[in-house]
Amino acid sequence: MATLKDISRHLNLSVTTISRALNGFPEVNEETRLLVVKTAAAMNYRPNQFAQKLVTGRSGMVCMIIQASPDLSANIHFMEVVTGLSQYFSAHGMHFILHVSTEFDVLAPYRSMTAGNLMDGYILTHPTPNDPRVEFLRGKNVPFVMHGRLDEDSDYPYYDIENYGVSRQATEYLLSIGHQRITLLNGPAELSFAKQRKAGFLDAMSASDMSDADIIDDMSGVQVHHGQMTEEFGHRTAKAVLSRSNTIRPSAIICSNILIAEGVYEAAKEMGLKIPEDLSVIAHDDDIPLHRANEMKPPLSVTHSALREALEPLANILMRRIKSEESIKSLQEVAPTKLIIRESTRLLF
16 A cells, blocks of 8 residues: 555655645645545555644544434434445545444533544434434534434534425325325424424425314324334224224325335235225435335335435535535525326326
8 A cells, every 4th residue: 555655656756745746635636636535545655644634633533422222223314324335435535324222311422522622523313302412512622423414594504305395295295286185294293304294294294285183183182103114004094094984084194205105005905995095195315225105015105215315415424514614594405305206196187
């Protein structure tokens, strides 16, 4: 493996110039920097992290800390995120570290890592009101990016999709084709994306010709149900709501992800109900491996936004935050979703 001295001898440039070029110092002109970077790659040069940190103040490592859970290894969303982030950071010469914490105190791993100044930045997920991680890292002046946001006034770097629009768009479509008894099977009630999707659903229902009595049913759980985003939750909850009498049984179900929709499909089959003749189903599709909405029978109508498309922007936002003092607003991105109508929804008129 080549060293800085090897590259220096090869290009007849000083070690200091080589080091500064590789670390992006502005006093090295662009032509020289590109030559050094190209030569270093050709000579299989790998920087010494400790030396690099002395020069730049950065370790080249970023981290995502998550809480341990029994089903973590089976969580396909989690595996997609970890694989994608690792890929994008590696492509930019950085190391992505995953830390699975068993601490009850959510801040404990952040305290130990920031005390040792180990990481250049952090990827956070699932924001909460007055999030202690945000305040702690901001107080330490440590860069971070959040996957998700509480609302439009969130004052930190983030990447998110339009979750309010996800459920509002799906609900308005179902209303437009004649459905009135609509149920939302949503994620955990405490998570910000689930709150936004609930708000979009209720606002769309309220703006329709539904009566006040119909809308208030949400308070007793008739219209909105919260749970883990699993097939089991979709199956169990669908069987419960579809067991009601015909006058209150939903004619359509909105699912917060495709796993929930798969559970709804199975429940409908067990109950002798046909989709879409007896029940219309629409879901949000993160486009995760092995779960293809267009291959379900019948093909599933969806709001679509591939989870993998969030990973490169997340990585880029964090790298920009680490390397510069850009404004917070310039480090906030919200992606739209696309409504795709297939054969799982039908006109009731």
